[in-house]
Every structure is written in structure tokens, then in C-alpha cells.
Amino acid sequence: xxxxxxxxxxxxxxxxxxxxxxxxxxxxxxxxxxxxxxxxxxxxxxxxxxxxxxxxxxxxxxxxxxxxxxxxxxxxxxxxxxxxxxxxxxxxxxxxxxxxxxxxxxxxxxxxxxxxxxxxxxxxxxxxxxxxxxxxxxxxxxxxxxxxxxxxxxxxxxxxxxxxxxxxxxxxxxxxxxxxxxxxxxxxxxxxxxxxxxxxxxxxxxxxxxxxxxxxxxxxxxxxxxxxxxxxxxxxxxxxxxxxxxxxxxxxxxxxxxxxxxxxxxxxxxxxxxxxxxxxxxxxxxxxxxxxxxxxxxxxxxxxxxxxxxxxxxxxxxxxxxxxxxxxxxxxxxxxxxxxxxxxxxxxxxxxxxxxxxxxxxxxxxxxxxxxxxxxxxxxxxxxxxxxxxxxxxxxxxxxxxxxxxxxxxxxxxxxxxxxxxxxxxxxxxxxxxxxxxxxxxxxxxxxxxxxxxxxxxxxxxxxxxxxxxxxxxxxxxxxxxxxxxxxxxxxxxxxxxxxxxxxxxxxxxxxxxxxxxxxxxxxxxxxxxxxx
Amino acid sequence: xxxxxxxxxxxxxxxxxxxxxxxxxxxxxxxxxxxxxxxxxxxxxxxxxxxxxxxxxxxxxxxxxxxxxxxxxxxxxxxxxxxxxxxxxxxxxxxxxxxxxxxxxxxxxxxxxxxxxxxxxxxxxxxxxxxxxxxxxxxxxxxxxxxxxxxxxxxxxxxxxxxxxxxxxxxxxxxxxxxxxxxxxxxxxxxxxxxxxxxxxxxxxxxxxxxxxxxxxxxxxxxxxxxxxxxxxxxxxxxxxxxxxxxxxxxxxxxxxxxxxxxxxxxxxxxxxxxxxxxxxxxxxxxxxxxxxxxxxxxxxxxxxxxxxxxxxxxxxxxxxxxxxxxxxxxxxxxxxxxxxxxxxxxxxxxxxxxxxxxxxxxxxxxxxxxxxxxxxxxxx
Numbered sequence: 001x002x003x004x005x006x007x008x009x010x011x012x013x014x015x016x017x018x019x020x021x022x023x024x025x026x027x028x029x030x031x032x033x034x035x036x037x038x039x040x041x042x043x044x045x046x047x048x049x050x051x052x053x054x055x056x057x058x059x060x061x062x063x064x065x066x067x068x069x070x071x072x073x074x075x076x077x078x079x080x081x082x083x084x085x086x087x088x089x090x091x092x093x094x095x096x097x098x099x100x101x102x103x104x105x106x107x108x109x110x111x112x113x114x115x116x117x118x119x120x121x122x123x124x125x126x127x128x129x130x131x132x133x134x135x136x137x138x139x140x141x142x143x144x145x146x147x148x149x150x151x152x153x154x155x156x157x158x159x160x161x162x163x164x165x166x167x168x169x170x171x172x173x174x175x176x177x178x179x180x181x182x183x184x185x186x187x188x189x190x191x192x193x194x195x196x197x198x199x200x201x202x203x204x205x206x207x208x209x210x211x212x213x214x215x216x217x218x219x220x221x222x223x224x225x226x227x228x229x230x231x232x233x234x235x236x237x238x239x240x241x242x243x244x245x246x247x248x249x250x251x252x253x254x255x256x257x258x259x260x261x262x263x264x265x266x267x268x269x270x271x272x273x274x275x276x277x278x279x280x281x282x283x284x285x286x287x288x289x290x291x292x293x294x295x296x297x298x299x300x301x302x303x304x305x306x307x308x309x310x311x312x313x314x315x316x317x318x319x320x321x322x323x324x325x326x327x328x329x330x331x332x333x334x335x336x337x338x339x340x341x342x343x344x345x346x347x348x349x350x351x352x353x354x355x356x357x358x359x360x361x362x363x364x365x366x367x368x369x370x371x372x373x374x375x376x377x378x379x380x381x382x383x384x385x386x387x388x389x390x391x392x393x394x395x396x397x398x399x400x401x402x403x404x405x406x407x408x409x410x411x412x413x414x415x416x417x418x419x420x421x422x423x424x425x426x427x428x429x430x431x432x433x434x435x436x437x438x439x440x441x442x443x444x445x446x447x448x449x450x451x452x453x454x455x456x457x458x459x460x461x462x463x464x465x466x467x468x469x470x471x472x473x474x475x476x477x478x479x480x481x482x483x484x485x486x487x488x489x490x491x492x493x494x495x496x497x498x499x500x501x502x503x504x505x506x507x508x509x510x511x512x513x514x515x516x517x518x519x520x521x522x523x524x525x526x527x528x529x530x531x532x533x
Numbered sequence: 534x535x536x537x538x539x540x541x542x543x544x545x546x547x548x549x550x551x552x553x554x555x556x557x558x559x560x561x562x563x564x565x566x567x568x569x570x571x572x573x574x575x576x577x578x579x580x581x582x583x584x585x586x587x588x589x590x591x592x593x594x595x596x597x598x599x600x601x602x603x604x605x606x607x608x609x610x611x612x613x614x615x616x617x618x619x620x621x622x623x624x625x626x627x628x629x630x631x632x633x634x635x636x637x638x639x640x641x642x643x644x645x646x647x648x649x650x651x652x653x654x655x656x657x658x659x660x661x662x663x664x665x666x667x668x669x670x671x672x673x674x675x676x677x678x679x680x681x682x683x684x685x686x687x688x689x690x691x692x693x694x695x696x697x698x699x700x701x702x703x704x705x706x707x708x709x710x711x712x713x714x715x716x717x718x719x720x721x722x723x724x725x726x727x728x729x730x731x732x733x734x735x736x737x738x739x740x741x742x743x744x745x746x747x748x749x750x751x752x753x754x755x756x757x758x759x760x761x762x763x764x765x766x767x768x769x770x771x772x773x774x775x776x777x778x779x780x781x782x783x784x785x786x787x788x789x790x791x792x793x794x795x796x797x798x799x800x801x802x803x804x805x806x807x808x809x810x811x812x813x814x815x816x817x818x819x820x821x822x823x824x825x826x827x828x829x830x831x832x833x834x835x836x837x838x839x840x841x842x843x844x845x846x847x848x849x850x851x852x853x854x855x856x857x858x859x860x861x862x863x864x865x866x867x868x869x870x871x872x873x874x875x876x877x878x879x880x881x882x883x884x885x886x887x888x889x890x891x892x893x894x895x896x897x898x899x900x901x902x903x904x905x906x907x908x909x910x911x912x913x914x
Binding site: 311335 | 560562565574575578586589594597601604607610611614615618621626640643644645647648691692693700701702726727730734737738739745746748762763764765766768770771774
């Protein structure tokens with residue numbers, strides 16, 4: 001291991017960033033690439049968030065006000081696709097770029113050129129995806145789950161652009177995850193055994209394997225769709241001997257691990273933050289690692305719980321119900337471990353900790369509704385209603401997105417050398433927290449009362465809670481402008497951050513100066529006491 | 534003390550929010566109990582799992598809140614040093630498993646009951662179309678099959694905010710599905726185009742309508758009433774505009790309704806449903822020709838040219854049949870030939886065309902069935 005590090009180190013000596021645009025275009029530096037990923041993700045978050053606000057505005061009251069149903073369907077599709085593939089996933093890859101090398105004592109990512117490629121594919125992929133909005137015949141309008149035959153026989157001509165955009169995103173994700181796996185397995189400093197790695201590194205290792213396993217499945221899925229639409233095959237066409245339900249099996253075989261791809265790194269972030277502000281070691285480190293691995297394994301064998309209403313035989317329904325319920329066990333272990341970490345600690349409530357605590361509470365609420373959704377007979381009532389919308393926004397917004405924000409507040413002083421403004425940070429937290437709950441909590445009521453998802457107009461009895469949700473969405477959405485301001489302000493200046501930054505912080509990244517040098521560990525660190533346990 | 538004040542304010546605020554919620558009726562924020570034994574079971578299952586979640590939530594969040602209140606650095610709390618406890622970890626792995634097993638038992642029972650295949654009293658095919666539903670009351674006698682489309686009744690003006698929205702906005706259809714109470718009704722659910730999902734919350738039925746495949750669901754409704762649902766699977770731009778109305782009525786009312794519908798169906802079947810023989814067509818055609826067409830084209834088919842052309846040996850009556858059908862259905866502009874599609878039924882038109890092509894010395898030998906004419910009339914051709 002050390003041989004590899006020394007070679008890299010010789011090459012890099014005395015070499016700083018390029019100037020101007022070429023620094024960003026040709027960079028092979030993990031921090032530059034991490035920055036690119038994070039900014040890209042933020043931009044996509046604001047764009048897809050704007051779509052969400054148009055959707056919420058249309059749903060403020062019954063009747064068609066702002067957009068016609070065709071455009072409404074395009075907006076829900078784009079909102080989902082961009083949030084999943086453009087905002088959440090790149091954000092975590094950005095964090096991995098910034099954090100994995102310093103956390104394991106490496107100088108950089110193992111495959112720097114690949115790292116550059118995997119980022120620079122994304123802007124092209126998303127330009128192509130977004131360009132469909134301006135095409136004749138309209139953009140993709142079949143939801144981010146693009147069920148056939150709505151997305152094949154009945155889809156707009158722009159579907160081919162959607163398919164190729166997904167292919168490119170898949171290639172980017174696969175290259176990114178190969179890089180992360182190789183880095184974690186090969187570039188750890190001497191003494192950094194697997195069971196000493198910070199949880200964030202562990203969760204990303206598992207996530208990267210999930211990505212490699214399922215992105216090809218998604219690629220296969222969209223390719224079959226492409227063949228059905230343009231080349232006369234009948235994979236998903238009953239008339240030609242195919243089966244529309246096959247599409248859903250293939251899609252969700254990708255889709256379920258995908259939801260863990262979006263949450264496991266968030267678990268990692270929270271597992272770094274809570275011990276710091278509790279001034280206490282993470283409770284049950286080993287069980288956290290095993291729970292992560294168990295969740296990843298289970299994610300492969302529960303996919304049909306997204307399809308309880310397609311008419312699966314009784315034995316199938318029962319199997320998928322039991323298997324899904326099982327996920328509650330390792331997930332529960334994680335939540336209990338976080339609570340036990342806080343218990344008897346010496347707690348302070350800086351912005352990252354506020355986001356992390358909100359994560360634990362709200363993610364757990366999303367987990368509860370997930371458990372309810374696993375109960376097949378009840379799921380027949382919940383499926384495809386706003387209850388589901390509430391559920392996955394609780395795990396994705398107050399789960400993944402809050403974790404990314406927590407990560408920014410927690411590590412930004414290390415990245416930039418400046419403390420963020422604590423008052424503004426806390427204001428951002430409370431606005432986001434309140435906005436998020438006002439938006440999504442009433443959606444549980446709407447779903448239970450019978451409002452289906454993905455409808456541009458609704459019956460009169462749903463009006464009140466839709467109005468509340470729309471108000472919350474505006475609060476949450478516009479609070480993110482404050483976040484943008486805080487990010488820019490922190491990059492440009494602010495109180496000088498110490499190297500340790502946080503009183504209770506442990507881990508190799510905190511042994512580096514703030515801001516971190518352009519090349520991380522030019523010599524392998526030896527003080528493994530800093531690593532976990 | 535400041536903190537205590539803050540907490541007090543927070544509690545007051547949340548009480549306010551809850552009182553606001555309490556004003557809304559319970560049915561606006563919770564799952565309906567519905568009107569079938571199954572839907573009651575599902576509701577109970579929902580309330581049990583919900584309560585279990587609430588209890589777990591109170592325990593977990595309770596511990597967190599206590600920790601956040603008393604284990605604060607600002608209160609001078611020193612951090613403890615534990616980071617493992619095997620017994621505790623085993624315990625909080627096993628307890629959830631036990632809770633899950635306990636939950637799985639009633640869920641399995643209810644699901645089994647839902648899948649229980651008993652003998653249905655009535656079978657209804659439910660077919661999804663972009664963006665309406667078609668209901669077909671199955672019957673072994675093809676002349677007695679009752680079949681109709683069920684469309685959204687809300688006028689476009691209400692949707693476009695040009696007219697005030699009335700009660701049941703987006704929730705009413707023109708032809709509701711009618712079923713008797715107390716009888717086991719089986720639904721055979723499928724689709725004509727994309728995937729739809731047939732959902733009636735009060736029956737706890739949601740089944741995807743998948744093109745090329747048939748899903749089944751059944752229900753026994755306890756009490757009469759109008760039960761409303763809507764499509765639950767994204768199916769294109771009209772997804773939000775394809776409601777479902779099921780009217781459950783007493784057996785007597787149902788019998789009366791279905792008898793009337795069957796009569797209509799039989800009449801319709803007589804005309805367009807069955808396959809006519811050549812003799813039947815020629816006989817009927819002879820009748821129709823002599824009451825309607827003979828005035829102009831003359832009983833012998835020679836016509837009175839130039840105003841009324843002859844049919845005997847005419848290019849229309851001996852040429853391609855489609856042109857012939859077309860001129861009878863739609864007439865010929867600028868002449869006395871009217872659009873008979875507006876005046877005669879499909880059987881009459883089919884018969885008279887067949888007759889014209891095989892009389893007056895015309896021997897095309899072909900014929901056309903009323904159902905073909907019917908399809909053309911409905912297709913707007």
C-alpha cells in the first residue's frame with residue numbers, strides 16, 4: 001500500500017491548481033472534482049426544486065391554473081429524475097470525493113482521470129435530459145419510474161433523449177463507484193484496517209457496490225424500452241408476447257437498491273456528526289457496519305413491494321411483505337445506536353447537529369410510514385397515493401438532503417478554512433425544518449383520505465391540506481436561497497477555522513490544516529488513534 | 534429559564550396546530566373504514582400498525598428528547614465513555630423482530646382472505662381506457678352482455694375555472710357501475726392501452742389494469758350507497774380525470790336495473806351484435822329499399838337519370854364496397870343523396886347495401902355485416 005502512496009506523492013510534489021477554466025475542466029484533484037460535484041448537485045437541486053414549486057402552485061387549489069396536465073406530467077417526471085440522478089446522487093459523490101481520501105489517509109482518489117470523466121459526463125447528460133423540455137411533442141411525461149407501455153408505445157418522441165441521458169448518468173455512476181471502491185480498498189494508510197474506517201467510508205463502500213450492481217440493470221431496462229419504442233421489439237408489450245409487469249420487476253430491481261444508494265451515505269454522514277457533538281464515541285460501531293451491509297443485502301430481495309397491486313400471487317405478496325418488514329430491524333439498530341450515542345453525552349447544538357438530529361427523527365418517521373407501506377393489505381390503500389409521496393419525501397428530503405446540508409455545515413470549515421455564520425446556519429435549519437414538515441406532513445392525510453399522486457387537479461375535499469402543503473413548499477424552497485448565500489459567504493470569508501474545528505471531532509481529516517492542502521496526505525498518516533476505536 | 538419559556542411557546546404552538554387539525558373531520562385525514570368486511574379489516578390493520586409506530590416513536594423520540602434536555606454541555610453534563618453493550622444491542626434487535634412477527638400475523642390473515650377465491654355471483658370486466666373506464670357484465674349468452682363506458686361528468690368549464698365547481702367535482706361519472714349489496718362481485722380488471730389502476734377506497738380494492746393481462750378482485754358490499762374512487766396509476770394527461778363511481782343498490786333495484794340494461798343489450802344485439810345470414814340481409818334490405826330508396830332510385834333500380842342515377846350496373850353498387858358504404862352513410866354533397874347514417878340503424882344500412890349489390894342484375898356476391906357498419910358509424914368514418 002505504501003508504495004502506491006509514495007509514487008503518487010513524488011509526482012504531485014509542489015504542484016498547485018491550474019488557473020482559470022482549465023483548472024476545472026482538466027482537474028484530476030479530488031477536492032476540485034468534489035467541488036464540481038457539489039455545485040452541480042446544488043444547481044440541479046434548485047432547478048428541480050423550482051419544478052416542484054410550479055407543481056405545488058398548480059396544486060394550491062382545485063382547477064387548472066398554471067399548467068396544463070401534459071406539462072404537469074413533464075414537470076413531475078423532471079422533478080423526480082433530476083432530484084434523484086442530478087441532486088442527491090452527485091451530492092454524495094461530491095462528499096465522497098472531498099472526504100474519503102482524508103478520512104483513510106490517502107493523497108487523492110485512486111483513479112483521478114476516471115474521476116474527471118465521471119463528473120464531466122454529468123453536465124452533458126443533464127443538458128440532454130433538460131433539452132427534451134423544448135422539443136416538439138413534449139418532454140418525458142411518464143413519471144421518473146417510466147412504466148411501460150406509457151413510456152414506450154405511448155410516449156413522446158423525446159424518449160430517446162431520456163434513454164441516452166440515463167445511459168450517460170449510469171456510466172458516470174459506475175465509473176465513480178469503481179473509483180471509490182478502488183480508493184477505499186487500496187489507498188488506506190497503513191494501520192487503517194477496514195474496521196477502523198469511519199462509518200462514512202464504510203457506507204460509501206457498500207453504496208458503491210450497490211451502484212455497480214444495479215446501474216447496469218437500469219441501463220438494460222431503458223435499453224429494452226428503447227428497443228420496444230423504436231425497433232419493434234416486444235419486451236413489455238403483451239401483444240408481442242412480452243409483459244408490461246416485467247418492466248416493473250426490472251425497474252424496481254434497480255429502484256430499490258437505488259433508494260439505499262441515496263440513504264446509506266446519509267447514514268454515514270450522520271454517524272460522523274452525532275458522536276462529535278455528543279462528545280462521545282459512536283455507539284455500536286460494529287453493529288452499524290453490519291446493519292449497513294444487511295440493509296444493502298436486503299435491498300436486493302424486496303423490490304416487488306413497490307408493485308403489490310400488479311397482481312402478484314399470494315405467496316409472492318407474503319414473501320415480499322415479510323422480507324420488507326425485515327429491513328426495519330437493521331434500520332432500527334441504526335436509529336437506536338444514534339440515540340444511544342447521544343445518551344449520556346455532552347450535547348451541543350450547532351447547525352450540523354441540528355440537521356443530524358432532525359435527520360434521525362424525520363427519517364424515522366419516514367421509516368414508520370415505510371413499515372406501514374410494507375403491510376400488503378394496507379398498502380392496497382396507500383399505493384400510489386400522497387401517503388407514498390409523504391413517505392419518500394420524509395426519507396429523501398429530511399433524510400438524504402438534510403444529511404447533505406449537515407455535511408456541508410460540518411465539513412465546510414475544513415474545506416474552506418472559514419467558519420460559516422452560526423446564526424444564519426441555525427436560521428436556515430429552522431426554516432428548512434418547519435418548511436419541510438409543513439409541506440410533507442399533510443400529504444399523509446391527503447393520501448389516506450384518497451388523493452392519488454401525480455394528478456394535476458383534485459376533488460374539493462383535498463383543498464385545505466394542499467394549500468398548507470403549498471405554503472410549506474414555498475417556505476422550504478425559498479429557505480434554500482439563504483443556504484446558497486451561506487455557502488457563498490463561507491467560501492469567501494468568515495472566522496478562521498481551527499484545524500480541529502469541532503471540540504469533539506475525531507478522524508484523520510481533522511488532523512489536516514484548515515483549509516485542507518491541495519494534496520491531502522503527501523505522506524501516510526501514522527496516528528491511527530485518531531481513526532475510530 | 535429562557536429555554537423553558539421557549540419550550541412552553543413551542544407546546545402552545547403545536548397545540549394550536551393540532552386544534553386546527555381537529556376541526557377537520559377525521560375522515561379527511563384518515564383512511565376510510567369502508568363498507569366491506571375486508572375494508573374493515575384493512576382499516577384495523579392500518580390503525581394497529583399506525584399505533585405500533587406511534588408507541589415506538591414515543592419511546593425513541595422520548596429518549597432523544599430527554600437526552601437533549603439533560604445531557605447538554607450547557608448544563609455541565611460530562612460525556613460518559615460507553616460505546617458498546619452487547620446485551621442491549623441483542624435486545625433491540627430481537628424486540629423489533631417480535632413486534633414484526635406479531636404484525637405479520639393479522640396482515641397475512643387479511644391478505645389470505647382477500648385472495649380467497651370463492652364463487653362469484655356476478656362477474657364484471659373492468660377495462661381501462663385513456664381516460665375512462667369500460668364495464669362489461671359478463672354473461673354466457675352474448676345477447677345479454679351489458680357493456681358501457683363510464684366517463685368523467687365534470688364539465689371542462691369547471692376544470693378551467695370558468696364555472697363554479699359543484700359538489701363531487703372530478704368525482705362523478707355519467708354511467709356508474711351498479712352492483713347489488715350482499716352479493717359477491719368479481720372484477721376482472723384489464724386495460725386497453727397503458728397501465729391504469731382501479732381503486733375504490735371504500736372496498737379496499739386497488740388493482741392495476743394491465744394491457745394483455747387480467748387481474749381479479751372481489752367484494753361484498755354491506756350497505757347501499759355511491760362509492761367513489763379514481764384511477765391510481767399515472768396513465769397520461771387524463772390520469773386525474775378518470776373517476777370511478779360504484780352504486781351499490783338493493784337486490785331488487787339491481788334486478789330491475791340489470792333487466793332493463795339486458796333488454797337494451799338484446800335489442801342492440803339483434804341489430805349489430807349477431808352475425809346475419811345472407812337471406813336475412815336480403816329480406817331486410819328488400820324492405821328498406823322499397824320504403825326508403827325506391828322513391829328516387831325506383832323499385833327496379835333503374836333510377837331517373839340524370840337527377841337520380843340508376844343502381845343497376847352502377848360503378849358504386851358494383852365497385853369496391855367501401856365506397857358504397859361511404860355514400861350511403863354520408864350521402865353525396867350537392868345531390869339529393871342524403872346521409873343515411875343519421876336516419877337508419879346499422880342493420881338497415883348493412884341490409885340495404887347487401888341488397889343493392891345483389892339485385893337489379895348486380896351480382897357482386899359480397900355482403901356486409903351490421904357490426905362492420907356499426908364500427909364505421911362509431912369510428913366516425
